[in-house]
Amino acid sequence: MALGRPAWAATRAALQALLRRGGDAAGGRPVNGALHDDAALRGAVLHRRAAVRMHLPAAIGDYTDFYSSRAHATNVGTMFRGADAALMPNWLHLPVGYHGRASSVVVSGTPVRRPVGQVSASGTGDPVLKAAALLDFELEAAVFIGGPGNALGEPVSIDEARGAIFGVVLMNDWSARDVQKWEYVPLGPFTAKSFATTISPWVVPLEALDPFAVAAPPQVDPAPLPYLTPKGGTRTVPDVALTVGIKGAGMAAPSTVCESNLRHLYWTFEQQVAHHTVTGCNLRAGDLLATGTISGEGERERGSLLELSWKGTRTVELGGGVSRKFLQDGDEVVLGGWCQGDGYRVGFGECRGTVTPARAV
Amino acid sequence: MALGRPAWAATRAALQALLRRGGDAAGGRPVNGALHDDAALRGAVLHRRAAVRMHLPAAIGDYTDFYSSRAHATNVGTMFRGADAALMPNWLHLPVGYHGRASSVVVSGTPVRRPVGQVSASGTGDPVLKAAALLDFELEAAVFIGGPGNALGEPVSIDEARGAIFGVVLMNDWSARDVQKWEYVPLGPFTAKSFATTISPWVVPLEALDPFAVAAPPQVDPAPLPYLTPKGGTRTVPDVALTVGIKGAGMAAPSTVCESNLRHLYWTFEQQVAHHTVTGCNLRAGDLLATGTISGEGERERGSLLELSWKGTRTVELGGGVSRKFLQDGDEVVLGGWCQGDGYRVGFGECRGTVTPARAV
Ligand SMILES: [Ca+2]
Ligand SMILES: [Ca+2]
Ligand SMILES: [Mg+2]
Ligand SMILES: [Mg+2]
């Protein structure tokens, strides 16, 4: 991950050459085919996913969470400030983000204990310590930074930003909304999110997403400052279908509650990297930069229960008479992501976690 | 640092036994005295501070910044919201804090480049990219977490918290106020602070501060929740004198602009640890938890230029006709800290940094 793009590309090409049929053309390069053609070797080298234990793909240095879906920011702003003041004045000028907690980023499959935290029903005082009642998921993607990193004080320009990005994972930024509401002014979310963040175990290289690049949502009113504007002006994001399923304790399979897409990102990965480093902050290989909740404009494209239940005012149906406003103990949340090619898919790793009961208070 | 308190105490005792005069009593333990008594050995083992290069005392996993001085929070709140709404409703109920950026924590002596960032003069739009004009220091202390750490989902109780703290350093949380003002709503400070944070290179063990423990400011109206209340109710903080000096480019020595004290912390280290982990967040050896700006009630006890110049409405005199509202290029900021014993001092390491000019925009 720290070696940089030439090493990543060479490694990917070598793996592909081993996995293709010997003699197949692969962009004019010789194809080894050893793993494709030799069943015994393949059996010795490859393992069934169900038979292995996945781990975090990197030692995460710093984890940053952005807030880059316009529909999500608009939904949340509308709920809490009304439609007229939904977006803060800075939102269209810079990719708003904050530092998250790296130690509690866990790999898919890790159980997530419902947090106990400080909550104030009135919002003005008399807090109590209790199990969070408004437990939520956030559908996100995140990039791992790779390469040598930038020196402290030397920003990564938007045109260099792509070279600093190793690849993409799915992320569920578990959030306790009742804790968040009481604590987050003025310095942002803290204990409401730091209890767990789940990511998928394998990283899809940016190169694999190239065929799926689409134009990012236009930024014309206002146009961003030059440091957030790539040469030529073209901003792309990958077209990655994203889903969220909830599988309640008694259910046979997850019920899909959200279908969104990474293409809804208003601020691209490259813009996030350029802004993150503009004042001189150094990025290092293994740093994780998340998109923020990815919602589209449709009601079914909302990437959190906060939005899907509109702050708990609507029920979200799971089928069979089961519904949710927020997560219950035993619920498994399953994120999915894939790029649909012509007759093939680029799949993302699983990102799942089951809510276990809170400790006694 | 990860070995835990018994190892720290044994190491400290062994070092003290080597450094005392042979045969001196030391709590009934035999005293080796090798380094004290043998000048040749001492010369071979000890090095002059000026002849060595200091490094960060640990690989920092996560860095958290609290906001635990009541006078500081009151000053900032008064400036931006008026005296009647100075403290947010949550402030007296929990130690407000946020995640900071670990990658840009640097050791004393590292030059700090004035950041270039996004600023909006109106606060509502038309931002520009420019060198930050309102560059500031923040006088803070910070603890390094030590020991095995808590498991994810298992909080550190307030009565266990002390065992999780290795020791204390000084910290300057450099801040670009103009960048901060535009970016920080609603998710907190981001690029305005992530460009550099300076700490002193050696860590004063908590044990060395024991003789200087004093009662923390009382918390009666409101009393905090039980998870923030130690058994017996006694909350202590170390009495550590703290100073800030500014040495302008043409000055012979730093001029002291602030004299504060760690005893002004409203929320103790132990309360910070208990709150940080209450929802289950795991702490790891090498994590850094900072106090937030430490101001006292006096005008000269204000731990930032924001407060000392009252948002730029007053000048701060450095002597010889030189004054500041915010930091200028070439300014060296020097934090000092010590505990005054009966005929001796426990000194903290230096925490200094010089502002270098911004990159061209
Ligand atoms: Ca999030
Ligand atoms: Ca601070
Ligand atoms: Mg989270
Ligand atoms: Mg800082």
Ligand code: NI
């Ligand atoms: Ni085949």
